[in-house]
Amino acid sequence: xxxxxxxxxxxxxxxxxxxxxxxxxxxxxxxxxxxxxxxxxxxxxxxxxxxxxxxxxxxxxxxxxxxxxxxxxxxxxxxxxxxxxxxxxxxxxxxxxxxxxxxxxxxxxxxxxxxxxxxxxxxxxxxxxxxxxxxxxxxxxxxxxxxxxxxxxxxxxxxxxxxxxxxxxxxxxxxxxxxxxxxxxxxxxxxxxxxxxxxxxxxxxxxxxxxxxxxxxxxxxxxxxxxxxxxxxxxxxxxxxxxxxxxxxxxxxxxxxxxxxxxxxxxxxxxxxxxxxxxxxxxxxxxxxxxxxxxxxxxxxxxxxxxxxxxxxxxxxxxxxxxxxxxxxxxxxxxxxxxxxxxxxxxxxxxxxxxxxxxxxxxxxxxxxxxxxx
Amino acid sequence: xxxxxxxxxxxxxxxxxxxxxxxxxxxxxxxxxxxxxxxxxxxxxxxxxxxxxxxxxxxxxxxxxxxxxxxxxxxxxxxxxxxxxxxxxxxxxxxxxxxxxxxxxxxxxxxxxxxxxxxxxxxxxxxxxxxxxxxxxxxxxxxxxxxxxxxxxxxxxxxxxxxxxxxxxxxxxxxxxxxxxxxxxxxxxxxxxxxxxxxxxxxxxxxxxxxxxxxxxxxxxxxxxxxxxxxxxxxxxxxxxxxxxxxxxxxxxxxxxxxxxxxxxxxxxxxxxxxxxxxxxxxxxxxxxxxxxxxxxxxxxxxxxxxxxxxxxxxxxxxxxxxxxxxxxxxxxxxxxxxxxxxxxxxxxxxxxxxxxxxxxxxxxxxxxxxxxx
Numbered sequence: 001x002x003x004x005x006x007x008x009x010x011x012x013x014x015x016x017x018x019x020x021x022x023x024x025x026x027x028x029x030x031x032x033x034x035x036x037x038x039x040x041x042x043x044x045x046x047x048x049x050x051x052x053x054x055x056x057x058x059x060x061x062x063x064x065x066x067x068x069x070x071x072x073x074x075x076x077x078x079x080x081x082x083x084x085x086x087x088x089x090x091x092x093x094x095x096x097x098x099x100x101x102x103x104x105x106x107x108x109x110x111x112x113x114x115x116x117x118x119x120x121x122x123x124x125x126x127x128x129x130x131x132x133x134x135x136x137x138x139x140x141x142x143x144x145x146x147x148x149x150x151x152x153x154x155x156x157x158x159x160x161x162x163x164x165x166x167x168x169x170x171x172x173x174x175x176x177x178x179x180x181x182x183x184x185x186x187x188x189x190x191x192x193x194x195x196x197x198x199x200x201x202x203x204x205x206x207x208x209x210x211x212x213x214x215x216x217x218x219x220x221x222x223x224x225x226x227x228x229x230x231x232x233x234x235x236x237x238x239x240x241x242x243x244x245x246x247x248x249x250x251x252x253x254x255x256x257x258x259x260x261x262x263x264x265x266x267x268x269x270x271x272x273x274x275x276x277x278x279x280x281x282x283x284x285x286x287x288x289x290x291x292x293x294x295x296x297x298x299x300x301x302x303x304x305x306x307x308x309x310x311x312x313x314x315x316x317x318x319x320x321x322x323x324x325x326x327x328x329x330x331x332x333x334x335x336x337x338x339x340x341x342x343x344x345x346x347x348x349x350x351x352x353x354x355x356x357x358x359x360x361x362x363x364x365x366x367x368x369x370x371x372x373x374x
Numbered sequence: 375x376x377x378x379x380x381x382x383x384x385x386x387x388x389x390x391x392x393x394x395x396x397x398x399x400x401x402x403x404x405x406x407x408x409x410x411x412x413x414x415x416x417x418x419x420x421x422x423x424x425x426x427x428x429x430x431x432x433x434x435x436x437x438x439x440x441x442x443x444x445x446x447x448x449x450x451x452x453x454x455x456x457x458x459x460x461x462x463x464x465x466x467x468x469x470x471x472x473x474x475x476x477x478x479x480x481x482x483x484x485x486x487x488x489x490x491x492x493x494x495x496x497x498x499x500x501x502x503x504x505x506x507x508x509x510x511x512x513x514x515x516x517x518x519x520x521x522x523x524x525x526x527x528x529x530x531x532x533x534x535x536x537x538x539x540x541x542x543x544x545x546x547x548x549x550x551x552x553x554x555x556x557x558x559x560x561x562x563x564x565x566x567x568x569x570x571x572x573x574x575x576x577x578x579x580x581x582x583x584x585x586x587x588x589x590x591x592x593x594x595x596x597x598x599x600x601x602x603x604x605x606x607x608x609x610x611x612x613x614x615x616x617x618x619x620x621x622x623x624x625x626x627x628x629x630x631x632x633x634x635x636x637x638x639x640x641x642x643x644x645x646x647x648x649x650x651x652x653x654x655x656x657x658x659x660x661x662x663x664x665x666x667x668x669x670x671x672x673x674x675x676x677x678x679x680x681x682x683x684x685x686x687x688x689x690x691x692x693x694x695x696x697x698x699x700x701x702x703x704x705x706x707x708x709x710x711x712x713x714x715x716x717x718x719x720x721x722x723x724x725x726x727x728x729x730x731x732x733x734x735x736x737x738x739x740x741x742x743x744x745x746x747x748x
Contacts, residue, residue: 287515319745326746363736
C-alpha cells in the first residue's frame with residue numbers, strides 16, 4: 001500500500017486528537033432512533049462497529065478485515081457492520097458511541113480517551129517505556145490486558161490490543177538540537193506525556209490539528225514538529241519544510257491501538273464467538289505492527305536516498321537530560337490518581353525486567369548486523 | 375510459567391535435531407491402519423495434529439491452545455486431536471506424518487526439515503538476517519508467506535508462521551573470546567548456518583544432542599556452546615559450568631516456528647474454516663513471541679543478579695570478521711540450488727530496506743532508554 005495514503009490517515013486523526021485534546025469530546029448526541037440498531041435474528045447477532053480512523057487508509061482496511069474475519073469465522077452468527085470515522089458518528093465520538101450503546105464495538109488508540117480516564121493514556125505508550133514486542137509481552141504474558149481492563153471495564157467496555165505503530169521518530173527541526181539550551185524557547189508541536197517533558201525545558205509546546213502542521217511549519221508559527229514515523233512523515237511532506245530529522249522517538253516507543261467492546265455485549269458472547277473476537281484482535285495486532293514495519297522500511301529508504309533528508313541522532317547528553325526529567329515527571333503525572341498510579345507501576349515493574357534483555361538481544365544484534373554486507 | 379520447564383522443552387527438541395541433523399530423519403513408518411484416522415461425519419471434519427514438541431512445555435501448551443481455539447471458533451465443524459512429540463510418531467517424524475496423510479496438520483521449526491529441502495532452513499532464520507518484527511513484516515506484508523509456500527507446496531504442504539523465539543544469545547565459553555584467533559581450534563557446539571561460518575575460522579564445530587551438552591561441557595569434550603536464550607539457558611543450568619555468556623546472537627536473530635498443513639486438506643477448507651486456521655496461526659505467532667519475550671526478561675535478570683553470570687559482548691572487530699565471512703558464505707550456501715537462491719534473495723531484498731529503520735528506531739531507542747531511571 002502506498003505509504004502516503006496509509007500514513008496520512010493515521011496521522012491526521014491521531015495528531016488532530018492529540019492537538020485538540022480529547023478531554024472535550026462531547027458525549028455523542030445519539031438519538032438512538034436515528035441510528036442503525038443491532039439485531040438478533042434467528043440466533044444471529046449483528047453488531048455495529050465504529051472506527052475512529054478513515055475508510056481508505058491502513059487502519060480502515062484493517063478494521064474491515066477484522067469484521068470480515070468475524071463474519072466468516074462465525075459462519076454469520078456474528079456480523080459487524082463497520083462505519084469508518086465520520087460515517088455514523090464523528091471520528092472521536094466512537095468511544096462514546098460504544099459506551100452509549102449506539103455501537104457495540106469500536107477501534108481507536110487509548111490516548112484518544114484521556115478525557116474519559118487520565119489513566120488510559122498509559123495503556124497507549126509512555127516516554128522511555130516499552131517497545132512493541134515488550135508491550136505485547138506485557139499484554140499477553142504479564143497481565144497487561146487484565147490491568148488495562150480495570151480502566152476500560154469501569155467505563156463499561158472491554159479492551160483488546162488491536163495494533164501497534166512500532167517505534168516512532170523524534171521529530172523535524174530547522175536547526176540542530178545539541179543541548180537543552182537549544183530547546184529553550186523553541187515552538188514545537190508534541191502532544192501528550194512527551195510534550196509535558198519538553199515544556200519543563202522551556203519549550204513552547206504548540207497544539208495543532210494535523211491538517212495545519214505543514215502550513216504552521218512553513219510560516220514559522222512553529223519551529224518544528226514530531227509526527228509519527230517515516231511512512232507517515234513522508235506522506236505529510238515534512239521533508240520539504242524541515243531540514244533535520246531526529247531519532248530516536250523517545251516519547252512514543254510503541255503506540256498501541258485499541259479495540260473497545262461493550263462489556264455487556266462481550267460478556268454475552270458464547271465461548272466460540274468470544275474466541276473469534278479475541279483472535280480477530282490478536283491477528284489485527286500482529287498484522288498492523290507488521291504493516292508499519294514494512295512501510296517504514298521503504299519510506300526511510302526513500303527519505304534518505306531520494307529526498308536527501310539530514311538524519312540526526314539526539315546526542316547522549318541531551319537524551320540523558322530528557323531521560324532524567326522523565327524519571328521525575330512521569331511518576332508525578334501518574335501519581336495524580338490511584339488508577340494511573342496502579343497501571344504505571346504495573347508497566348514499570350515489567351519494564352525493569354525488560355531493559356537488560358532488550359539491550360543485550362535486539363539492541364546488540366541491530367548494531368552487529370551492520371557488520372555484514374548482505 | 376516456569377522458565378526452566380518451558381525453556382527445556384523447546385531447547386531439547388530443537389538442539390537435538392540441530393545436532394543430529396534432520397537430513398536423516400527416516401520417512402515415518404506409517405502403517406496407516408495402526409493410526410487414528412481423520413473423519414468427516416455430519417459435515418464435521420476431524421484432523422489429527424502432530425506436534426514436534428513435547429506436551430508440557432510452552433510449545434505443547436501453545437499447540438493445545440491452537441486446537442482448542444479451532445474447535446471452539448468453528449463450533450465443532452473442525453476439531454484437531456493433538457498428539458505431542460512421541461505420542462503418535464517420533465517428534466521429528468511429524469513432517470513426514472503430515473506428508474503421508476497420517477496427520478493433517480503439524481507444528482515444528484522450518485530448519486528441522488532441511489533434509490527435505492535445502493531451502494527451507496532460510497525460512498527459519500539466517501545469521502545477520504531479520505529480527506522477529508521484520509520476519510513478521512516480511513511474512514504478512516512483503517509476500518514472505520507466499521515465498522515460503524513455494525517450498526512447502528512442493529512438499530505437499532501449506533506453511534503458516536506459528537511462533538518465534540525472538541533474538542537468541544551468542545553462547546557460553548570458559549575463556550574470553552576477543553579475536554578470531556581465540557576461535558581457532560575451539561571445540562564449540564553450534565549447528566546450522568552459524569556453525570558453517572564458525573568452521574571457516576578453524577572452530578571444531580561439534581554436533582551433540584541436547585541431553586549431552588551439559589556433560590560434554592563439564593568434561594571438556596566441548597569448550598563452549600550456544601543454546602537459545604536466557605530462559606532456556608537458565609533451565610539447562612549452563613551457568614554452572616561455563617563462565618562467560620556472550621551476546622548478541624548473530625547466528626539466530628529470530629527463529630520462526632512453523633505450522634504445516636496437508637495442502638489438499640487446506641485447499642478443501644471452506645472460507646470460514648480457512649480463516650479460522652489462519653487466525654489460529656497468527657494468534658499463536660504473536661503469543662509465543664510474547665511468551666519468549668516475557669520469560670527471557672525474567673531469566674536474564676536471574677542469571678545476572680542471582681547467578682552472577684559474567685556477561686560479555688562480542689567486540690566490534692570480531693563481529694566485523696564474522697559479518698564479513700557471513701557475507702561471503704551465505705550467498706554461497708544459498709547458491710547451491712535455485713529454490714534456496716530465490717528465497718535467499720527475496721529475504722535479502724527485504725533486509726536491505728530494514729537495516730536503516732531498525733538502527734534508527736529500535737536500536738537507538740533501546741540505547742536511549744537506559745538514560746531514564748524509571
